[in-house]
Amino acid sequence: MEQYVALDASLKEISVRVIDVAEAVVFEGKAAADPK
Secondary structure, three states, X not given: OOEEEEEEEOOOEEEEEXXXXXXXXXXXXXXXXOOO
């Protein structure tokens, strides 16, 4: 099964989303970023 990962990083937060080839969301999450 093919999956694709998208990351969105900023100074405050990092977001991640994993989708499969049918464009269904497999995983979605956020974490606080620490630019230090």
